[in-house]
Amino acid sequence: MSEYVADRLRQRFRLIPRDTRDQHQDYAIRVWRAISWLERAEGIANDDVEGRYIACWIGFNALYGQLDRTHKPWGDREAQKAYLTRIYYLDTKRRFAGIIDRRQKAILSIIDNKYLHEAFWLDKPAAAKELQAVAKESILLLHQYHQLKLWRVIVERLYMMRNQVFHGASTKGSSLNRRALNNCTNIVSDFLPACIDIMLDYGVTEDWGKVCYPPK
Secondary structure (H helix, E strand, C coil): CCCCCHHHHHHHHHCCCHHHHHHCHHHHHHHHHHHHHHHHHHCCCCCCHHHHHHHHHHHHHHHHCCECCCCCECCHHHHHHHHHHHHHHHCCCCHHHHHHHHCHHHHHHHHHCHHHCHHHHCCCCCHHHHHHHHHHHHHHHCCCCCCHHHHHHHHHHHHHHHHHHHCCCCCCCCCCCHHHHHHHHHHHHHHHHHHHHHHHHHCCCCCCCCCCCCCC
C-alpha cells in the first residue's frame, strides 16, 4: 500500500462520542472491524499479494455483511449491492471518482479479463460478446459523473477474484493470475479505506442493517 491509513482512521473513529457509538453499535462494529483488517493488510509484505487481498476483502466484508429479517446472513451479492448503493450516494467528496482516475488502467484490465467474468465459468455461448460489451461500456462510464453502474461491475470482478482465492481455486504465487491479482489488490487497497472514510464522515446515523456475528 502507498500509505498507512489505518491509524488515522482509528483516530477519527475514536473522535466519535462514546454515547453516539453506543447508540449505533452495528455501525461501530462494522467500522472497527474493517479498520482492524485494513491495518492487517498494511502490515503484510508487498510481495504477499494474496495476503493483502484477503485482508482487504475481509475488511470490506465487515462493512457490507448484514442479517436478513430471519437473522440469517444475506447473500454476498445482495448485501454488496445494497451497501455499494448506499455508500456511493454518501460519497459527496467523490473519493470513488478519485480511485477511478488513479486506477483506470487496472480497472479496465480486470473488467476485460474473461477469467473474472462469471459467464466464462458458466460456459455461456454469449460470454465473449458480453465481455466485450461490458468493457466498451465501462470505458464510457469512466468519463461520466454518475459511476455507480461501473462500481457494481468493479465489485463483481473483485468478488470473482475473492472466490478464486478463498475457495482454493488459485495457486499461491502463481504467475497465471498474477497481473489480475495485483490489479485487484491495488483497487481494493484504495476502495476499502475510501469506504471507511465515507462512513466516518456521514455514515454514523445511516441504517447499515444488523451486523453479522456481533460480539457477545
